[in-house]
Amino acid sequence: MRVLIIGAGIAGPVTAMALRNIGIEATVYEARRGQPESPGLFLGLGVNGMRALDELDLLEPVLREQTIPTPRSEFRNAAGQLLGIVCNGSLRDGIPSVTISRGALQESLAVAAQSKGVQFHYGKRLLTYQVASDSVTARFTDGTEACADLLIGADGIHSRVRQIMSPIAPGPSYTGLLNFGGIVRDSGLEPTVDTMRMVWGRRAFFGYTVRDDGEAWWFANIGHKSEPKRDELDEISMASWRQKLVELFSADPAYITHLIRRAPSIWVAPIHDIPSIPRWHRGRAVLVGDSAHAVSPSAGQGASLAIEDALVLAKCLRDLAPTRAALERYEALRKPRAERIVAVGRQRGNYKAPPNRAAAWLRDLMMPIALRLFATEERLAWIHDYRVDWHEPITPAPA
Numbered sequence: 001m002r003v004l005i006i007g008a009g010i011a012g013p014v015t016a017m018a019l020r021n022i023g024i025e026a027t028v029y030e031a032r033r034g035q036p037e038s039p040g041l042f043l044g045l046g047v048n049g050m051r052a053l054d055e056l057d058l059l060e061p062v063l064r065e066q067t068i069p070t071p072r073s074e075f076r077n078a079a080g081q082l083l084g085i086v087c088n089g090s091l092r093d094g095i096p097s098v099t100i101s102r103g104a105l106q107e108s109l110a111v112a113a114q115s116k117g118v119q120f121h122y123g124k125r126l127l128t129y130q131v132a133s134d135s136v137t138a139r140f141t142d143g144t145e146a147c148a149d150l151l152i153g154a155d156g157i158h159s160r161v162r163q164i165m166s167p168i169a170p171g172p173s174y175t176g177l178l179n180f181g182g183i184v185r186d187s188g189l190e191p192t193v194d195t196m197r198m199v200w201g202r203r204a205f206f207g208y209t210v211r212d213d214g215e216a217w218w219f220a221n222i223g224h225k226s227e228p229k230r231d232e233l234d235e236i237s238m239a240s241w242r243q244k245l246v247e248l249f250s251a252d253p254a255y256i257t258h259l260i261r262r263a264p265s266i267w268v269a270p271i272h273d274i275p276s277i278p279r280w281h282r283g284r285a286v287l288v289g290d291s292a293h294a295v296s297p298s299a300g301q302g303a304s305l306a307i308e309d310a311l312v313l314a315k316c317l318r319d320l321a322p323t324r325a326a327l328e329r330y331e332a333l334r335k336p337r338a339e340r341i342v343a344v345g346r347q348r349g350n351y352k353a354p355p356n357r358a359a360a361w362l363r364d365l366m367m368p369i370a371l372r373l374f375a376t377e378e379r380l381a382w383i384h385d386y387r388v389d390w391h392e393p394i395t396p397a398p399a
């Protein structure tokens, strides 16, 4: 079987390697011309995602990148008081879950895949694809084509493959939040040691972690009712964004405005998710990662779900025939979990920008109780303890 993979983000390279492990030749086509465009944005890699990488011997190359161990998330209120601590988990041998630059993660996965012989073609933006009885042909915006037995859409939240496969499928849904991020090389703050510290501020939400050498990585989420277009966001200068953030966090712990002021650049993007689409596969095409189920960063699970998808899809193709049965089983195994986690992300995001002071007060009152009851290791085990055992065969769907 020959496979075309559209997208070299996270799901694409991992799927290519999982397929290569079972003797399927996969080629990756990526719209970008080279390096990931936004290396400054970072993400929390869940232990479930790390465990899945480990199944394919990919964890070590990823951990060779610059990472910050963050096995704990600490939640504070606007007065700086501790409301609760949530365990993000550790792997075998105590390897902690980590925060990593999104670009570094993508790059390390691409390099690992290339070193195993997977071919990548950059500057190839999928325009459309056509399915015939015995093949699928992808057409790119540069006029070239590629043909294979199966096409995998790993092309992210704004997936072209999804649009072609299911023109009526709902697109990304705006969550009402804007996401900001920055990196401060020499922050002058104490290291946060194994901790991502989050603050439910009076008017917005802030998270940061400080490495041992003083470098701080921060993000902020603010409420913004109507969905802004990308060019509207770009028209606003960085100085204006900085001023707005400083104003919003002016009554919160001082380290927040300190970090906002000292970041050389600030990234901004609206947060979207995709709660559910009717189908993940059709004919000779199938979706993995954000293209099927984009999850808000509030869940901290988008990358991990994409990696899990890659393994499960490859296992289904390995163990089940015909291909249609494999794709059906893959969707049945993955959709309920992915949609449940997308809902968790949406719910967590809803607490981040309270509509008024009363709502913020009530949230801060309830949060210590909610964290103690619902954010325990046991209650989060369904997310963190999930394991895709690469060697365990996939059984056909029960009749």
Ligand SMILES: Cc1cc2nc3c(=O)[nH]c(=O)nc-3n(C[C@H](O)[C@H](O)[C@H](O)COP(=O)(O)OP(=O)(O)OC[C@H]3O[C@@H](n4cnc5c(N)ncnc54)[C@H](O)[C@@H]3O)c2cc1C
Pocket (backbone or CB within 6 Å): 006, 007, 008, 009, 010, 011, 012, 029, 030, 031, 032, 041, 042, 043, 044, 045, 046, 102, 124, 125, 126, 127, 154, 155, 156, 157, 158, 159, 160, 179, 269, 288, 289, 290, 291, 294, 295, 296, 297, 299, 300, 301, 302, 303, 304, 305, 306
């Ligand atoms: C600011 C931010 C913070 C986040 N925080 C977290 C977090 O803490 N934890 C977490 O797990 N997840 C987080 N995420 C989500 C995570 O980044 C995504 O869930 C993950 O990247 C999904 O991987 P993917 O491979 O499906 O898509 P992507 O990584 O988006 O990759 C898609 C690739 O497809 C390419 N592409 C797009 N269209 C085409 C086309 N037509 N033709 C060819 N190529 C195309 C793109 O250039 C891209 O390289 C965050 C995301 C953002 C933006």
